[in-house]
Amino acid sequence: xxxxxxxxxxxxxxxxxxxxxxxxxxxxxxxxxxxxxxxxxxxxxxxxxxxxxxxxxxxxxxxxxxxxxxxxxxxxxxxxxxxxxxxxxxxxxxxxxxxxxxxxxxxxxxxxxxxxxxxxxxxxxxxxxxxxxxxxxxxxxxxxxxxxxxxxxxxxxxxxxxxxxxxxxxxxxxxxxxxxxxxxxxxxxxxxxxxxxx
Amino acid sequence: xxxxxxxxxxxxxxxxxxxxxxxxxxxxxxxxxxxxxxxxxxxxxxxxxxxxxxxxxxxxxxxxxxxxxxxxxxxxxxxxxxxxxxxxxxxxxxxxxxxxxxxxxxxxxxxxxxxxxxxxxxxxxxxxxxxxxxxxxxxxxxxxxxxxxxxxxxxxxxxxxxxxxxxxxxxxxxxxxxxxxxxxxxxxxxxxxxxxxxxxxxxxxxxxxxxxxxxxxxxxxxxxxxxxxxxxxxxxxxxxxxxxxxxxxxxxxxxxxxxxxxxxxxxxxxxxxxxxxxxxxxxxxxxxxxxxxxxxxxxxxxxxxxxxxxxxxxxxxxxxxxxxxxxxxxxxxxxxxxxxxxxxxxxxxxxxxxxxxxxxxxxxxxxxxxxxxxxxxxxxxxxxxxxxxxxxxxxxxxxxxxxxxxxxxxxxxxxxxxxxxxxxxxxxxxxxxxxxxxxxxxxxxxxxxxxxxxxxxxxxxxxxxxxxxxxxxxxxxxxxxxxxxxxxxxxxxxxxxxxxxxxxxxxxxxxxxxxxxxxxxxxxxxxxxxxxxxxxxxxxxxxxxxxxxxxxxxxxxxxxxxxxxxxxxxxxxxxxxxxxxxxxxxxx
Ligand SMILES: [Cu+2]
Numbered sequence: 001x002x003x004x005x006x007x008x009x010x011x012x013x014x015x016x017x018x019x020x021x022x023x024x025x026x027x028x029x030x031x032x033x034x035x036x037x038x039x040x041x042x043x044x045x046x047x048x049x050x051x052x053x054x055x056x057x058x059x060x061x062x063x064x065x066x067x068x069x070x071x072x073x074x075x076x077x078x079x080x081x082x083x084x085x086x087x088x089x090x091x092x093x094x095x096x097x098x099x100x101x102x103x104x105x106x107x108x109x110x111x112x113x114x115x116x117x118x119x120x121x122x123x124x125x126x127x128x129x130x131x132x133x134x135x136x137x138x139x140x141x142x143x144x145x146x147x148x149x150x151x152x153x154x155x156x157x158x159x160x161x162x163x164x165x166x167x168x169x170x171x172x173x174x175x176x177x178x179x180x181x182x183x184x185x186x187x188x189x190x191x192x193x194x195x196x197x198x
Numbered sequence: 199x200x201x202x203x204x205x206x207x208x209x210x211x212x213x214x215x216x217x218x219x220x221x222x223x224x225x226x227x228x229x230x231x232x233x234x235x236x237x238x239x240x241x242x243x244x245x246x247x248x249x250x251x252x253x254x255x256x257x258x259x260x261x262x263x264x265x266x267x268x269x270x271x272x273x274x275x276x277x278x279x280x281x282x283x284x285x286x287x288x289x290x291x292x293x294x295x296x297x298x299x300x301x302x303x304x305x306x307x308x309x310x311x312x313x314x315x316x317x318x319x320x321x322x323x324x325x326x327x328x329x330x331x332x333x334x335x336x337x338x339x340x341x342x343x344x345x346x347x348x349x350x351x352x353x354x355x356x357x358x359x360x361x362x363x364x365x366x367x368x369x370x371x372x373x374x375x376x377x378x379x380x381x382x383x384x385x386x387x388x389x390x391x392x393x394x395x396x397x398x399x400x401x402x403x404x405x406x407x408x409x410x411x412x413x414x415x416x417x418x419x420x421x422x423x424x425x426x427x428x429x430x431x432x433x434x435x436x437x438x439x440x441x442x443x444x445x446x447x448x449x450x451x452x453x454x455x456x457x458x459x460x461x462x463x464x465x466x467x468x469x470x471x472x473x474x475x476x477x478x479x480x481x482x483x484x485x486x487x488x489x490x491x492x493x494x495x496x497x498x499x500x501x502x503x504x505x506x507x508x509x510x511x512x513x514x515x516x517x518x519x520x521x522x523x524x525x526x527x528x529x530x531x532x533x534x535x536x537x538x539x540x541x542x543x544x545x546x547x548x549x550x551x552x553x554x555x556x557x558x559x560x561x562x563x564x565x566x567x568x569x570x571x572x573x574x575x576x577x578x579x580x581x582x583x584x585x586x587x588x589x590x591x592x593x594x595x596x597x598x599x600x601x602x603x604x605x606x607x608x609x610x611x612x613x614x615x616x617x618x619x620x621x622x623x624x625x626x627x628x629x630x631x632x633x634x635x636x637x638x639x640x641x642x643x644x645x646x647x648x649x650x651x652x653x654x655x656x657x658x659x660x661x662x663x664x665x666x667x668x669x670x671x672x673x674x675x676x677x678x679x680x681x682x683x684x685x686x687x688x689x690x691x692x693x694x695x696x697x698x699x700x701x702x703x704x705x706x707x708x709x710x711x712x713x714x715x716x717x718x719x720x721x722x723x724x725x726x727x728x729x730x731x732x733x734x735x736x737x738x739x740x741x742x743x744x745x746x747x748x749x750x751x752x753x754x755x756x757x758x759x760x761x762x763x764x765x766x767x768x769x770x771x772x773x774x775x776x777x778x779x780x781x782x783x784x785x786x
Contacts, residue, residue: 021315025389032381032419039427039464043442043457051452127438131452134440138431 019172026176030183033146037187040142041194044135055132057196060125062116069112070192073147076105077185080178087174092167095174099158102181106151113144139191146184153177206733216325218317220302221731223324225626227298228619230324230331234290237335239693241283243686248276250679250686252668273667277346278365280665282338284349285369287608288473289376290331295615296476297380297418298327301387301411303622307724308405310396310742312734315389323382330375337368345369348665350462351432353443353455358436370433377426384418387411396723398742402497403762405722405746409500410479413507414472420511421465421472428461456521463514471510473607474574475503477614478545481570484617485549486747487720488564489556490758493747495548502541502548509538519587520594528587535585542578546571557750557758561718562636566617569644570610577606580655595665598658604651616643616699623706624713628730631710635702642695649688653681719759722746726763741765 048054057063079101086094117137125133157177160166166173207213217223244263247256248271255261255269264271271279302320306313314320337344342363347356351369354360391412395404404412431442441453486493493499515523515531523531549571558564580602583589593599616639623631657678662669669675669682716725727736740763750758 021389021393024392025316025319025385028385028388028419029381032385032423034423035420036423036427039424039461040431042424043427043431043461046457046460047442047452047454050454053452127434127440131441134434134438134442138434138440142430 022176023172023179026179030179033183034187037139037142037190040139041190044139044194047131047135051131053130057198060120060132061136061196062119063196065112065116066192066196069109069116070188072105072108072112073185073188076102076109077182079105080181084175084178087161087167087171088169090168092161095161095167096158099154099161099174103151103154103158106147106154106181109147110144110151113140113147136195139195143184143187143191146187150177150181150184153180216321218313218321219733220306220314220317220320221626221735223320224299224301224303226324227294227302227327228626230328231291231293231295231299231615234286234331235292235295236696238283238286238291239696241279241286243689243693244271245276245279245283246686246689247271248279248667249669250683252670274343274346276667277348277665278344281345281348281351281369282334285334285345285373288349288469289373290334292473292607292611292615293376293380294327296473296611296618297411297414298324298383300407300476300480300615300618300622301383301415303626304405304407304724305387305390305411306394307625307727307731307735308408308722309391309394309399310723310736310740311390311394312736312739314386315393316386319382320386323379323386326375326379326382330372330379333368333372333375337365337372340364340368350466351458352462353432353435353453353458356432356436356458357444358439359444367433367436370429370436374426374429374433377422377429380418381422384415384422387415388419391415396739396742399762402500403742403745406479406482406493406496406499406503407476408479409503410475410477410482413479413503414475417468417472417475417507417510421468424461425465425469428458428465431461432458456518459518459521460514463517467514467517468510470603470606471506473611474614475507477570477611478503478574480614480618480621481567482545482549482552483722483746484563484567484621485552485571486749487621487718488559488561488567489553490559490749491552491556491747492745492749493548494551494554495544496745496747498544499548502544505541506538506545509534509541513538516585516590519590532585532587536582538585539578539582546575546578561620562631562633562640563617563621563718565637565640565644566613566620569613569640570617573605573609573613573647576652577602577610580605593658595663596658597654597662597664600664601651601654601658604654609647609651613643621718622724623703624717625724625729625731627707627710628713628728629706629710630713630717631702631706635698635705639695639698639702642698643692646688646692646695650685650692653685657681716761719757721748721759721761723762726761 079098083095083098083102086092086098120136125136127134127137154177157166157174160173165171207217213219214222217226244256247254253270256264256271260269260271263269264275266272267275302314305311334344340363342365344365345351345356345368346361346363347366347369351366356366356370391404391408431440434440435442435444435453443455443458444453482493482499513531513535515527516535519528519531553568553571580598583593584599584602620631620636623629658664660674660678662675662678666675670679713729715728717729718725723736723740723742724731726740742762743765744760744762746762748754748760748762751760754760
């Protein structure tokens with residue numbers, strides 16, 4: 001019955017301890033989002049492994065173009081890192097420059113993807129043409145939707161920065177957005193590997 | 199959020215409709231869940247009518263619902279009924295009630311926070327849930343009617359060829375939206391528990407309700423996205439003819455119906471625990487409060503629940519023993535499934551240990567909590583026969599399965615929800631419910647419920663298939679017709695008995711006695727603050743000094759409880775003493 005002695009107290013968080021609630025929430029969201037890609041990738045892997053006919057990806061897809069697009073996305077991750085560190089030091093001009101560059105990188109990625117889709121669809125590949133087409137458009141489309149929401153998310157932040165918000169030590173808005181952007185980049189590398197290269 | 203006070207919103211819209219206050223959102227979820235519980239219950243009664251009196255016109259409502267068939271239920275109508283009954287009860291009744299309502303109410307109050315970590319996301323979570331409910335309810339009215347492929351929606355039954363109607367597509371869209379809402383809630387719950395605990399509230403000082411709700415949120419975070427992916431593929435199969443799951447839809451395709459089953463049950467098995475973990479936690483707390491004892495094996499209970507969470511991620515194959523899994527895989531799934539009975543037994547024995555030699559107060563909430571102990575015992579024991587391959591092959595897809603999962607889901611989880619309502623209603627609404635009516639409600643629920651689900655076990659053992667439209671079409675099942683009629687009459691009593699509850703709630707909201715801050719003399723933080731709690735819950739965030747169930751301590755004079763917020767055993771009570779409420783007067 002000596003409960004005070006038996007129930008040992010564990011370390012208790014402070015109200016404003018690092019990391020912030022927003023960051024923890026974003027990490028948890030990324031776990032759940034990763035598993036939604038996981039569900040689609042499980043589907044892709046199992047359908048591909050049982051399917052009697054599966055084209056060699058490079059015979060259908062334009063690998064060099066997509067490699068370029070992958071490079072664009074990786075560059076946008078680099079500019080995101082620069083934006084985050086500029087926000088930390090309170091350098092508003094650099095934040096605007098690098099956040100703008102990241103948004104531009106995202107838009108560039110989406111444009112190249114749109115061009116690729118147009119090319120493939122006019123070549124007869126579609127959601128309903130084959131399982132290859134179905135899995136290809138579902139996976140890359142789901143990822144493209146993430147890039148598009150990321151662009152919207154970063155543009156909103158950019159507007160905020162232009163209006164004088166989100167910059168300075170202790171403000172984690174841009175850092176949290178950076179987590180999302182890097183995640184989207186990382187997922188793309190997986191998709192590029194499994195859908196385009198393997 | 200934690201220290202600074204925020205002004206209370208004043209407009210009707212921001213206070214009642216688009217509120218970000220977790221207590222208001224809890225009420226919204228409770229209302230949503232109760233409405234769908236009523237709808238799901240009516241569907242259940244219609245199913246029962248067909249099974250007891252196959253082909254006979256449904257009295258009173260039949261002429262309106264089934265006018266094309268002169269009031270009788272058609273085979274298509276019947277499949278629609280059981281599909282929508284299952285879907286509604288699991289995703290739109292139990293989920294909003296336990297996770298939506300009590301997750302929202304209990305987590306911030308019990309850990310000593312002013313609100314959830316993300317109040318706006320919390321509001322969004324409710325409104326997405328409401329939208330998904332509207333889509334589902336609306337699907338009854340589209341051409342061809344609502345979904346018909348069973349709540350599991352296995353392809354090819356759920357494919358565009360077998361169920362071409364819009365209803366099945368809306369079903370998938372609605373579940374997808376429901377999943378999004380659940381995820382918003384789950385992210386909020388876990389972040390809140392990790393970040394916003396009051397000073398001194400270590401993990402092993404959190405009430406078991408918070409443990410259960412938090413672990414359920416973890417499972418949601420891990421597995422709802424998987425079903426969301428499966429639903430996305432199902433929707434694409436239906437609207438864009440992708441052929442993920444339906445083999446042979448187009449030349450060269452090798453769509454795999456079993457893939458859906460895998461993805462469905464990767465989520466579907468944890469879903470069982472998502473629903474029952476909050477109920478387990480709540481029951482563990484309530485048994486302690488009303489036995490006036492600390493929860494027996496508190497840490498063991500928390501660890502058992504956590505290990506069930508881990509195990510539940512690797513056992514889903516037990517839903518697929520009969521689809522032609524490789525025998526080795528089947529055996530692996532069987533062994534892992536049987537492992538779950540170890541932590542389950544720890545949990546169950548701890549409950550018995552808590553009640554053992556307690557000074558039991560048979561308040562209504564305690565009656566329902568004891569009800570959970572009984573029906574969960576039944577559900578667990580019948581589960582053994584379905585977890586073992588040899589017996590499952592015989593019992594698969596029979597009424598035995600229906601009886602089993604209704605004991606675990608319908609009975610345990612529903613009783614857990616009702617226990618929670620009777621326990622926290624005074625805190626939520628500031629009014630006491632009538633305990634006599636509540637007891638009547640308990641007995642008229644508990645007894646008929648067993649008369650509904652126990653005979654199903656016998657019917658299933660006798661070989662009666664589930665989802666059967668016309669039981670008398672098989673000669674060997676004709677002998678069960680009296681049993682079917684008994685179940686149906688019991689179900690009607692069960693349904694009518696819920697009116698006692700509705701009346702009790704309505705009467706209390708209208709003219710119920712005002713609730714004191716701590717009517718049950720409980721020890722957790724939500725009982726520190728007035729009933730109902732003010733905006734932002736606490737005047738001052740309390741310091742937490744002890745575990746959640748400190749009852750009957752020999753060093754505390756005069757009373758058999760000491761709150762988590764009390765730094766020392768009071769000579770004279772620190773907080774206003776619990777007034778001699780009628781809880782004492784009616785305690786048995
Ligand atoms: Cu299971």
